[in-house]
Amino acid sequence: MKPLFSKILIANRGEIACRVIETAHKLGIATVAVYSEADANAMHVNLSDEAVRIGPAPVGESYLKADRIIQAALDTGAEAIHPGYGFLSENPNFVEAVQAAGLIFIGPSADAIRAMGLKDAAKNLMVEAGVPVVPGYQGENQDTAFLARKADEIGYPVLIKARAGGGGKGMRKVDAPADFAEALQSAIREGESSFGDGHVLIEKYVTSPRHIEVQVFGDGAGNVVHLFERDCSLQRRHQKVIEEAPAPGMSQEVRSAVTAAAVAAAKAIGYQGAGTVEFIADGSDGLRADGFWFMEMNTRLQVEHPVTEAITGLDLVDWQLRVAAGQDIPVTQDQITISGHAFEARLYAEDPANGFLPSTGKLHHLQFDPNARNDTGVRSGDEISPWYDPMIAKVIVHGTTREEALEKLSKSLKRTHVAGTVTNAAFLDALVRHEGFESGAFDTGLIDRDIEKLVAVVPVDELAVAFACFAALQIDFGAERVGWSLWGGARRTIRLLHEDEVLERTIVFEDGGKVRVIGGSKEVMLFDVQTVGTTLQARTGQYNEAVSADAVCADLTGQTLVSIRFRGRVVDFICPDPLADSGINSDQGKLVTAPMTGVVIALDVEAGAAVKAGQRLGVMEAMKMETAIVAPIDGVVETVNCHVGETVEGGVALVTFREDAIKEDAA
Numbered sequence: 119m120k121p122l123f124s125k126i127l128i129a130n131r132g133e134i135a136c137r138v139i140e141t142a143h144k145l146g147i148a149t150v151a152v153y154s155e156a157d158a159n160a161m162h163v164n165l166s167d168e169a170v171r172i173g174p175a176p177v178g179e180s181y182l183k184a185d186r187i188i189q190a191a192l193d194t195g196a197e198a199i200h201p202g203y204g205f206l207s208e209n210p211n212f213v214e215a216v217q218a219a220g221l222i223f224i225g226p227s228a229d230a231i232r233a234m235g236l237k238d239a240a241k242n243l244m245v246e247a248g249v250p251v252v253p254g255y256q257g258e259n260q261d262t263a264f265l266a267r268k269a270d271e272i273g274y275p276v277l278i279k280a281r282a283g284g285g286g287k288g289m290r291k292v293d294a295p296a297d298f299a300e301a302l303q304s305a306i307r308e309g310e311s312s313f314g315d316g317h318v319l320i321e322k323y324v325t326s327p328r329h330i331e332v333q334v335f336g337d338g339a340g341n342v343v344h345l346f347e348r349d350c351s352l353q354r355r356h357q358k359v360i361e362e363a364p365a366p367g368m369s370q371e372v373r374s375a376v377t378a379a380a381v382a383a384a385k386a387i388g389y390q391g392a393g394t395v396e397f398i399a400d401g402s403d404g405l406r407a408d409g410f411w412f413m414e415m416n417t418r419l420q421v422e423h424p425v426t427e428a429i430t431g432l433d434l435v436d437w438q439l440r441v442a443a444g445q446d447i448p449v450t451q452d453q454i455t456i457s458g459h460a461f462e463a464r465l466y467a468e469d470p471a472n473g474f475l476p477s478t479g480k481l482h483h484l485q486f487d488p489n490a491r492n493d494t495g496v497r498s499g500d501e502i503s504p505w506y507d508p509m510i511a512k513v514i515v516h517g518t519t520r521e522e523a524l525e526k527l528s529k530s531l532k533r534t535h536v537a538g539t540v541t542n543a544a545f546l547d548a549l550v551r552h553e554g555f556e557s558g559a560f561d562t563g564l565i566d567r568d569i570e571k572l573v574a575v576v577p578v579d580e581l582a583v584a585f586a587c588f589a590a591l592q593i594d595f596g597a598e599r600v601g602w603s604l605w606g607g608a609r610r611t612i613r614l615l616h617e618d619e620v621l622e623r624t625i626v627f628e629d630g631g632k633v634r635v636i637g638g639s640k641e642v643m644l645f646d647v648q649t650v651g652t653t654l655q656a657r658t659g660q661y662n663e664a665v666s667a668d669a670v671c672a673d674l675t676g677q678t679l680v681s682i683r684f685r686g687r688v689v690d691f692i693c694p695d696p697l698a699d700s701g702i703n704s705d706q707g708k709l710v711t712a713p714m715t716g717v718v719i720a721l722d723v724e725a726g727a728a729v730k731a732g733q734r735l736g737v738m739e740a741m742k743m744e745t746a747i748v749a750p751i752d753g754v755v756e757t758v759n760c761h762v763g764e765t766v767e768g769g770v771a772l773v774t775f776r777e778d779a780i781k782e783d784a785a
């Protein structure tokens with residue numbers, strides 16, 4: 119058997135670089151990472167044995183700089199380069215440059231990549247190999263009138279695709295002939311601007327489409343095996359969101375047909391290494407052996423390869439390293455079997471409620487479910503920078519049945535706690551609980567059809583707010599406390615900022631460990647609030663139910679981030695200066711103090727006014743945030759010590775109450 123490499127370079131970053139490093143180290147192979155200036159302290163740099171800086175943050179000046187990467191491999195004595203996915207992984211010129219430098223490219227040949235590089239040429243090649251392709255036109259003629267006639271022949275709806283397209287770009291669905299010319303122009307424009315190639319093909323648009331792809335693997339001895347299929351039909355804008363293996367509703371007959379077609383596709387181009395053959399299937403009436411067609415082949419490791427690993431128990435990176443070193447695939451086709459069901463959810467720093475806008479920022483806290491496989495390239499304290507893909511992690515679960523695996527995915531998503539940046543976790547969980555997805559009878563249009571429902575913002579649970587208030591109090595008083603009952607009779611008002619909204623709650627500590635949290639949409643009553651590590655525990659007054667929340671705090675400049683994970687949902691709050699008095703004199707409630715230094719912008723009361731607990735007395739503005747000053751209790755205002763427009767210091771008394779008029783609100 120040919121020996122494995124002793125050292126390889128990984129021309130990538132993030133989770134996939136970490137993933138490759140992990141298997142390399144398992145095999146005793148030393149690793150060299152490359153990194154941009156923005157990634158100097160990144161996880162992949164930390165995990166590797168050596169690391170070479172290749173340039174500034176922009177990918178065009180770092181991760182796409184083929185010559186610098188090859189030089190780094192030569193300088194460090196690496197024998198081979200693993201490209202990961204994205205970046206240079208499907209660039210045949212890079213493969214040739216690597217080989218010209220006397221190094222080994224861990225992946226297919228430049229010729230195989232070229233053969234599959236353009237969608238039109240790949241389709242024509244597949245027709246020759248006897249692989250079913252989507253009916254359509256993939257020829258040279260690009261005349262608008264000619265293409266429109268072809269679209270008529272194919273029959274609407276049709277899909278226009280830029281032949282060089284990828285990642286869902288340069289693709290336009292057209293429903294009627296009248297819209298064809300305009301859609302064509304826009305597909306061409308996008309093809310030119312994104313890929314420098316405006317050449318298009320026209321395809322029949324498959325209705326109720328399902329995305330079924332087959333993992334294949336080839337070696338230098340001409341062996342090609344498949345590792346069954348993955349279903350990646352859960353997509354948004356043609357981008358995969360949750361993937362699974364095997365495909366739900368896949369019969370043995372259809373599986374044999376689709377895997378045989380994939381192996382034929384790989385053999386037709388003498389494929390070596392890991393690859394994926396993507397098919398589109400007509401899912402309108404279940405999966406049929408004559409109802410799937412070749413779309414394209416990805417000549418690299420896919421993002422979603424872990425679901426295949428989960429059901430086969432194999433390590434695809436291990437195979438990649440062996441095959442690139444000249445070894446044969448370690449098993450035969452009949453030794454590869456499916457066990458159970460697996461899902462992968464892509465956890466992103468993005469805001470579903472805001473058009474899935476990518477988000478950046480520091481991950482103040484990062485906690486995954488230890489029962490899941492979590493492939494990530496970031497740790498607590500790392501940044502999601504604006505330079506690269508905002509993926510935080512891939513959450514991968516495996517169960518004996520689809521139902522069990524889905525249940526595990528839901529649990530794992532709920533146990534994941536990312537603090538400091540908005541994420542798509544709630545959206546992923548809404549998808550997991552979607553009836554259509556649960557039933558397994560879904561197509562690529564599921565997300566689009568129900569997008570409103572899936573991204574709907576659920577109001578923050580009052581219990582989560584209550585727990586955030588306790589966490590904020592904890593910052594005030596420090597963690598060394600024996601239970602919360604110490605403050606019998608005290609009350610504190612806490613102000614928190616949640617997505618531009620100021621939340622104000624008064625916590626009233628009563629006898630017998632009872633705590634009331636007032637000021638929200640409904641009053642919360644808790645008993646025996648306790649802190650155990652980063653967990654806050656209590657019983658609710660209503661049902662005497664035990665409730666708990668994960669609470670983590672992080673210092674921001676001049677304020678504190680309080681992140682609560684409660685009932686599987688993460689909510690971040692900003693707590694204005696934790697050292698400032700929280701507003702109300704806790705002992706008697708005789709005066710209201712300024713919660714922070716700021717300007718009084720409104721006053722609603724004068725001396726002598728009778729006020730009710732919770733009534734607004736005035737408004738202050740500080741840190742670009744308006745804060746209502748409210749009466750802590752029923753009483754009569756004795757003095758008002760400020761005027762509108764005045765800048766007051768945090769902690770000074772703004773309003774005092776007459777003592778004899780004070781009586782506790784019994785509500």
Ligand code: ADP
Pocket residue numbers: 252277283284285286287289321322323324325327329353356396398413414562
């Ligand atoms: P890209 O290379 O941009 O990812 P693909 O050809 O792989 O483009 O297609 C991406 C997605 O677009 C597929 O997963 C599928 O959801 C959809 N799609 C592609 N071709 C068709 C088709 N002929 N009919 C319906 N949907 C299609």
